Amino acid sequence: MNPLRLACFSDIHLGHRNNSAFDIILAIDQLIHTDKLLEKIDLLVFAGDVFDRLLDLGHPNLADIDNWIARLFYACQRHNVAFRVLEGTPSHDRKQSERFVTIHQIIQSKVDFKYITTLEIEYHPGFDAHILYIPDEYKPTTDETLADVRELLSSRGLDTVDIAVMHGQFEYQLPVDIKTIPCHDSRAYQKLVNYLILIGHVHTHSRNGKIVAQGSTDRLKHGEEEAKGYVYVEIDPDEGANVYFIENKLARIYKTYKCYGMELDATLKYLAEQIHDLPGNAAIRVEAEPSHPLFSNMNEVMKMYPTLTWSKLAKDREDETPGVTIQVSEFDDWHPVHISRDNVVGIMMDRIMAKVTSQQDCDFIKQQLEELK
Numbered sequence: 001m002n003p004l005r006l007a008c009f010s011d012i013h014l015g016h017r018n019n020s021a022f023d024i025i026l027a028i029d030q031l032i033h034t035d036k037l038l039e040k041i042d043l044l045v046f047a048g049d050v051f052d053r054l055l056d057l058g059h060p061n062l063a064d065i066d067n068w069i070a071r072l073f074y075a076c077q078r079h080n081v082a083f084r085v086l087e088g089t090p091s092h093d094r095k096q097s098e099r100f101v102t103i104h105q106i107i108q109s110k111v112d113f114k115y116i117t118t119l120e121i122e123y124h125p126g127f128d129a130h131i132l133y134i135p136d137e138y139k140p141t142t143d144e145t146l147a148d149v150r151e152l153l154s155s156r157g158l159d160t161v162d163i164a165v166m167h168g169q170f171e172y173q174l175p176v177d178i179k180t181i182p183c184h185d186s187r188a189y190q191k192l193v194n195y196l197i198l199i200g201h202v203h204t205h206s207r208n209g210k211i212v213a214q215g216s217t218d219r220l221k222h223g224e225e226e227a228k229g230y231v232y233v234e235i236d237p238d239e240g241a242n243v244y245f246i247e248n249k250l251a252r253i254y255k256t257y258k259c260y261g262m263e264l265d266a267t268l269k270y271l272a273e274q275i276h277d278l279p280g281n282a283a284i285r286v287e288a289e290p291s292h293p294l295f296s297n298m299n300e301v302m303k304m305y306p307t308l309t310w311s312k313l314a315k316d317r318e319d320e321t322p323g324v325t326i327q328v329s330e331f332d333d334w335h336p337v338h339i340s341r342d343n344v345v346g347i348m349m350d351r352i353m354a355k356v357t358s359q360q361d362c363d364f365i366k367q368q369l370e371e372l373k
Helices: 021-034 062-078 098-106 142-155 186-192 264-275 293-304 344-353 359-372
Strands: 004-009 043-047 082-086 113-116 120-124 129-134 161-168 193-201 206-208 211-213 229-236 240-247 254-258 283-288 309-314
Touching: 021 062, 043 161, 043 193, 062 082, 062 098, 082 161, 098 113, 129 142, 142 186, 161 186, 186 193, 186 211, 193 229, 193 240, 254 264, 264 283, 264 293, 283 293, 293 309, 344 359
Parallel strands: 004 043, 043 082, 082 113, 129 161, 161 193, 193 211, 254 283, 283 309
Antiparallel strands: 004 229, 120 129, 206 211, 229 240
């Protein structure tokens, strides 16, 4: 493998209900254009969840998104930077990154660009590197995905790839009390990758051996008070991979303040001290017992600080200490299954094959389903 410099962003979540796409894009423009990132790299990667939900053509930020995509292509072309966009979680991206393909064609961009929606190994001759791409929920189970990865490697005559770009989660990223969410096997994938595994989906930045989770580009909700940003990577076959986390200094601030057992005047004074230096678009949540006097006066607080976003969390936890922030897990025990034309046959065949023993019958049913979808 030849030396390679790349930047990886993930979980941008354009269209999120809490953060405007305009503000998210403003921060990314700072990281990419103002900081002259494209002058330093060979490859730009978006590792899934560029979008947060399905957007219609009347969405107020759609023009901002389209202009941003076009600017990215023009800038990548000026600096001869290759660009890859990986499909993320189906319930978020919903194949909307096809918009990158459309705009790439409309502006007749010469950028080496690819939008990846399925399992793929790509060979980059300029870097003499094999890169594995795995979108989220590629198969109904992570074991099936791993089996397909191994089969794809074998079909290409490979034992390993140099880099993997994924969307999903490894077992080490889950809280200890949550075991029901499908996870990739970190030990298995580290054996299949020579240098680095870049993975999106979990919004907290972390590092585990060859695995680097860049985390979300911006803060999107309460409980995400850690630093946000992207990763810059330098890979040299002689020196290995050097990974640098670059913080998004413009990430929106979310703060939760606990005000248990405090009178109204003391609460207002305490909050005024805490929010004094916060930017105007910060989101503030007050946590206290349901009977707290502030909760019946929230409208007055909003009038006092109209640029801030206020919310309340009423909980019976009398023993809490004021001023200590809380963390809310981004995981839960319910995991939605997104059904689309791309995966409906696979989902149905998994259930049919558990009941139909004849391979001939299974093949016939699959053929019929393929014609109907």
